[in-house]
Amino acid sequence: MTLATLGSRPPSQPELATLKSREFRRAREASWHELEQMLACRSGLKRRPLNAAELIRLPTLYRAALSSLSIARSIALDRSLEGYLENLCTRAFLLVYAPNSWHSRAVVPRLFVPPAVLRRLLPYLLLAAAVFLTGGICGYAMLIAEPGVANALQKITAIDLSASAAVNLFVYSLPMALLCVGLGLFAGVPTVILLLWHGLLLGAASAYVRFVPAAVPDPGSVLQVGVLVAGQLLCGAAGLRLGAALMFPGKHSRAVSITDASGEIAWLVGSAILLMFAGALLAGSIS
Amino acid sequence: MPAQLPDTKPFQATLVEASGRKLMHIVVPEGVPLSIEIPMFGERMAAFAIDVIICLCLLLTVAVAVELVAPALFRDVVLFAAFLIRNAYFISTEICLGGATPGKRLLRLGVINRAGKALEIGSILTRNIMREVECFVPVNMLLVGDWIFDGWQVLPVFIWIGFFAAFPLLNSQVLRAGDLVAGTLVIAVPKTELPSELTERSHGHVFSAAQLRAYGESELHILESVLRQPPGTDTQLRQMIAQRIQKKTGWQGQVSDIDAFLQDFYTAQRAQLEHRRQLGRPRRSKHDAV
Numbered sequence: 001m002t003l004a005t006l007g008s009r010p011p012s013q014p015e016l017a018t019l020k021s022r023e024f025r026r027a028r029e030a031s032w033h034e035l036e037q038m039l040a041c042r043s044g045l046k047r048r049p050l051n052a053a054e055l056i057r058l059p060t061l062y063r064a065a066l067s068s069l070s071i072a073r074s075i076a077l078d079r080s081l082e083g084y085l086e087n088l089c090t091r092a093f094l095l096v097y098a099p100n101s102w103h104s105r106a107v108v109p110r111l112f113v114p115p116a117v118l119r120r121l122l123p124y125l126l127l128a129a130a131v132f133l134t135g136g137i138c139g140y141a142m143l144i145a146e147p148g149v150a151n152a153l154q155k156i157t158a159i160d161l162s163a164s165a166a167v168n169l170f171v172y173s174l175p176m177a178l179l180c181v182g183l184g185l186f187a188g189v190p191t192v193i194l195l196l197w198h199g200l201l202l203g204a205a206s207a208y209v210r211f212v213p214a215a216v217p218d219p220g221s222v223l224q225v226g227v228l229v230a231g232q233l234l235c236g237a238a239g240l241r242l243g244a245a246l247m248f249p250g251k252h253s254r255a256v257s258i259t260d261a262s263g264e265i266a267w268l269v270g271s272a273i274l275l276m277f278a279g280a281l282l283a284g285s286i287s
Numbered sequence: 288m289p290a291q292l293p294d295t296k297p298f299q300a301t302l303v304e305a306s307g308r309k310l311m312h313i314v315v316p317e318g319v320p321l322s323i324e325i326p327m328f329g330e331r332m333a334a335f336a337i338d339v340i341i342c343l344c345l346l347l348t349v350a351v352a353v354e355l356v357a358p359a360l361f362r363d364v365v366l367f368a369a370f371l372i373r374n375a376y377f378i379s380t381e382i383c384l385g386g387a388t389p390g391k392r393l394l395r396l397g398v399i400n401r402a403g404k405a406l407e408i409g410s411i412l413t414r415n416i417m418r419e420v421e422c423f424v425p426v427n428m429l430l431v432g433d434w435i436f437d438g439w440q441v442l443p444v445f446i447w448i449g450f451f452a453a454f455p456l457l458n459s460q461v462l463r464a465g466d467l468v469a470g471t472l473v474i475a476v477p478k479t480e481l482p483s484e485l486t487e488r489s490h491g492h493v494f495s496a497a498q499l500r501a502y503g504e505s506e507l508h509i510l511e512s513v514l515r516q517p518p519g520t521d522t523q524l525r526q527m528i529a530q531r532i533q534k535k536t537g538w539q540g541q542v543s544d545i546d547a548f549l550q551d552f553y554t555a556q557r558a559q560l561e562h563r564r565q566l567g568r569p570r571r572s573k574h575d576a577v
Contacts, residue, residue: 019558020565022486032481042385043392066319075564077557079508080482080515087479090323093315094397094476097405098385242468259401259470263409266469269416 021076028068032088035061039091062092121237121264124244128236131192132229135199142200143207188243195236202229227279234272238265308475311460313403323399326475328455330394331463337390342373373423374415381411391473401460401472410469417465421451485514486554490547498536499559503572507560510553518546525549 038058041048050058069085076082142149202225241261249257308324315321349368353361380388386398386406398414400406425444455461460472513521513528522545529545532538532552542548563570570577 019486019554019561021557021561022484025484029481036481063317066315066317069321070319075561077504077507077561077564078482078485079511084479084481086322087477089315089319090321090474091476091478093321094385094399097316097400098387098398099382099406099408099411100385101383102379255467255470258468259410262413262469263407266409266413266416270412273416 021072021078021081024068024071024076025078025081028064031061031064032068032085035065035088035092039088039095042095058096062089062096065089065092117264117267121241121268124237124240125233127240128195128233131195132199132202132233132236135196135201136203136206137199138196139200139203139205140207141203143204149204186243187247188240191236191239191243195232198229198232223279223282227276227282231272231276231279234268234275238268238272241265241268309459313399313401313472315403316405324475324477325460326394326396326473328461330396330475331455331461331473334388334390334394334396337393338377338388341389342376345372345376369427374419377415377418378411381415382408386411386471395476395478397474397476398471399474401466401470406471410471413469414463414465414471417463417468421454421464422448482515485511485550486557488550489554490544490551492542492548492551494536494538494552494555496559498538499556500577501532501535501573502556503570503575504560505572507553507556510549510556514546514549514553 034057038050038054038061042050065085065088069082069089072078072082072085242258242265245257245261246254252260307327310322311325312320312322346365346369349372350361350365353364353368357364377388381398384392387396391397398406400410425448428444429441451464454464458467462472466472510528513525525545529542529548532549533542560570
């Protein structure tokens with residue numbers, strides 16, 4: 001007490017008021033520091049994996065930080081402490097729940113599709129194949145009826161067939177395939193149009209062979225076309241799946257429905273890309 | 288110019304809004320709601336640019352190697368390598384670094400599941416495949432497919448790129464089309480330090496219960512934000528606040544050290560308001576009933 005304060009009203013609290021929030025902070029601060037250290041060794045250039053003892057300790061520290069945050073929100077009036085705890089909990093959440101290695105058991109099962117998923121995807125694959133076949137039949141019939149169409153088609157597509165098979169595959173087919181998928185967002189209508197169009201081209205090309213026997217393609221081209229068709233069908237199915245998720249979300253919201261479909265779509269497109277990649281390598285080595 | 292009182296928003300929200308970001312709430316699996324910051328469009332673009340530059344550097348080394356070893360295969364190998372490098376880079380860094388590529392980590396961004404669940408590998412794969420559709424495939428078509436397009440036929444590709452590039456601007460959470468499909472969300476994760484405890488020391492000023500009934504929690508937060516500024520800044524503001532407190536509470540006596548006075552008042556006021564909160568009668572501001 002100084003002379004200056006003697007003139008004030010009689011004090012009604014002790015020298016240093018006991019604050020529950022201060023006691024709470026003193027009790028919990030050590031665990032926050034420990035969690036900070038764990039976060040520090042997983043970030044920056046000197047990243048290292050956590051050892052076994054730290055891994056066992058991590059969930060306890062994470063839950064302790066969350067409970068500290070809840071307590072601070074209800075009893076403490078130190079706003080910057082609350083902000084710090086929010087930030088600490090967010091960073092700890094990222095550490096605990098984000099994937100962190102290729103060796104995790106979550107990666108490998110994702111690469112293999114369980115039979116139930118295949119059964120769910122079968123209708124879309126069949127639909128894509130049916131649309132493609134329709135286009136093929138139309139193209140074939142069109143060329144048989146009116147052979148002059150071949151020149152018009154060639155001008156429209158202007159595919160440079162002299163370029164190497166691999167380049168062709170990747171620069172032309174892959175974009176078209178991925179377009180099928182991405183445009184599935186527009187209710188699958190562009191996907192259907194693209195499938196019909198490619199089926200038409202293929203049908204026309206096979207009819208063309210009938211007229212010009214010298215134009216029989218070599219094995220490399222046949223493989224290229226086969227891979228292209230397979231990739232198209234897979235991506236078309238993915239696009240239709242995406243469109244179906246958008247159009248028929250069932251009892252979920254559209255965003256949730258799309259998110260649920262994303263696993264299946266990822267598998268379809270991933271396998272299509274791998275297929276095209278392998279096919280391109282093979283086609284390039286054959287021709 | 289006379290000193291102005293800072294506004295009455297809470298400290299964290301003030302900081303966050305000053306940085307231009309929005310706040311959002313997610314509920315973690317443990318049941319606790321967390322408020323997280325949505326980054327700005329520019330931050331995401333910058334992180335992407337850094338990643339693209341890294342990929343280009345890797346591609347450059349491959350291109351130089353191919354040019355020296357087998358120049359005939361240059362075009363094929365470089366095209367394949369571009370595809371492989373960018374996919375391998377994005378997917379493997381996102382899986383190994385907890386959902387964030389090095390570009391994102393540099394700008395202190397992270398990726399979470401939008402529903403607050405764990406981030407799945409399938410979501411990462413989907414995000415990256417959609418990035419191919421949004422950006423890399425059309426750019427590839429422009430750069431390489433010069434024998435497909437001529438003249439105005441390039442326009443749809445530009446529209447395609449433009450639409451997907453502007454997509455994050457069309458929704459409030461700055462989601463890419465890939466984020467929308469995969470159910471992920473990119474958040475800003477700045478690193479904050481543990482703030483010091485302001486109530487550690489007492490400088491001898493004592494306040495009565497009646498004097499402490501003058502203010503509420505929002506005034507306390509304003510005082511806290513002033514006290515947390517480095518000492519020596521804005522002495523005019525501190526003096527003004529000290530004078531207002533003395534006038535409002537009816538404090539008699541001289542104040543030799545303004546900082547000490549404000550700290551003691553903060554300590555006493557916080558103790559009193561926390562006690563009221565515990566009893567279930569919080570006082571939000573001085574306008575509330577006593």
